[in-house]
Amino acid sequence: MALDTGKPAPGWHIAVTDFEGEAQLSGDRVTVPKPANPRVPNSHVAARRSDDGALTLQFSNSWIAQLRWQGGKPLDLSPYLAHGTVEFDLNVVDLAHGGMKFKLGCGQDCERKVPFLFAGRELAGKGKQHISLALTCFWREGDDFSAVNVPFTLEGTGSGEISIANLRFNKAGKATTACPDYRTQSVTPERLQESWAVEWWLPRHEQKLAEIQAHRAAGRRVDLVFLGDSITQGWENEGKDAWGQHFAKYNAVALGFGGDRTENLLWRLQHGELDQMAPKAIVVMIGTNNTGDRLEDPALTVAGIKKNLDEIRQRQPQATVLLLALFPRGEKPDDLTRRHNAKINALLPALADGKQVVFLDIGHALMNADGTLSKDILPDWLHLSPAGYEIWARSLEAPLSPLLAP
Template sequence: MGASSSFQTIMPLPIPSPLSKALLVLLGTISGALPLLAESPAPDNNAMTSGPAPAGKPWEPAWGFWPDYPADWQRTHWGFVEKTKAGGWDVLFLGDSITKNWMQQGRPVWDAHYEPLHALDIGIGGDTTRQTLWRIEHGALNGAQPKVIVLMIGVNNVNARAATAEEIAKGISEILAQIEARLPQSKILLLSVLPVGNPSLNPEVQKVNALLPKLEGGKVRFLDLTSLFATPDGKLILENYKPDQLHLLEPGYVAIDKALYPVLLEMLKNS
């Protein structure tokens, strides 16, 4: 696939030996200022849930934050970590709210086609490439041995207007590299960013999608869904969309399914 890491992976601190713990306790007793180190850090960090992550590039990991529900993004992530660790999943769907909503508007299609394939949906609403990278670094794939990962990400990067198409594509490339490093036996089905109703944003969506085929190769396969959601002159097929012209109604998931399901079956068959 050729994607390469462009950031330093955050490594956990080593667990102190019994001797070093004893020395720390002794020093803490003498100074009255040094606390005893915990066996392992708690998964939910107040520094993360108390506010948004610092600004950064699409390939730089960042936790998510929902202002109205400050701790809930973290709870959602760690809940998915526990589900993934349980194992038994042949397919993982990873992405933002369009992926998450397979469990809502797309549920009838999911139950008919993807539930029988032992698929797990771990999409989180509002995520960009940065949150996806943070989640991968913090256990999202731990314990998983999926045959295929279905990835759709990037529309929230476009919506944020904080990065170029090339930078967003680099963030997606970094996600692919991190997945491949952790799950070298898994195949990845990369889906295009879907067109949106905002005419000022769609040219950027098109630029991102034009770059994604370059990421195909090895265990990565790219599937362009654009023609299912927009006419050749760029007009949205509105029956697929909610009134916000961003999220999908059930017909939108039916449209994705028609393209996705046969490709996924082929990838699973050859795994």
């Protein structure tokens, strides 16, 4: 079954999208128009169709740029699932400052993706390459492939230029391109694969190793470590004052990296971030990006959290680990990601023994009485304000004080 890149079948069209706009590629080329008051004024997304039917997506300074097949009668891809592939010819012209992903619909309000940043950059400048991905790369237990209304999306982020041609589904294809196994993704260590992070993520890792070494060289004992994602990284920004008042006296180290999921934290731990120190207490909160990025099965996210706890216990057996429930996100209690995180939190107490690993849920302290969130505490319904960090710090005083006593 071909999804013609030259001239889509009746009813189908190719949408070209930016974070803030959309256009239809009906002729040879199109540029996504900007809204009157753009949030990303310097972004640019355009697409063109070549005489040979190849489609080229050009994007710069873009949060999300897409070529998306949509609008036609939903396709039944279920007969293709067992042994099928999605195949196409890919030409990565430039991806030095960008990333890319492939996406496939999987039923109503369902979408699955395969990240391709590292692999895509390796193909840059090498001309046309044949890509063949197993359809199971895009499948999760319970997905419905019988009525797929967005059968394929090529997505870019940052800046780059990518061409695609001869897009088709093969019922009995041979997959030649690797993809993550969703069942083990959360426990398989990996660097963060996002274009907006790739330029600073490894340098930050090296900076944190140097920070730890500086404490050691100066004879300062690091008694407290925080491990996590952007919420933990925020101790260095919005939470700076609270950090200075409550934790600096312990020579505390905040090992938070924006965007990190469980597998990214695991990579950092296995590459030395907990070495060369012997903290008394380690505060861990990780997993909300497993939800936000891929709405992962809660059990799989908890498996990733457990894998990190095992790594921490192996490297720092003397430390007491304070395992935090994921903070509430989304303005209202019925928010999809809030409800999803609640399922993860319900499973976390089983990972704690109350001695070496202690579970703590302070979510209620960050919410209004009716369960809604306040912009004064979580301005974007996810990250904390300075007031939010003060609440977090005070909530840790009682459980941390006896652990950090001289």
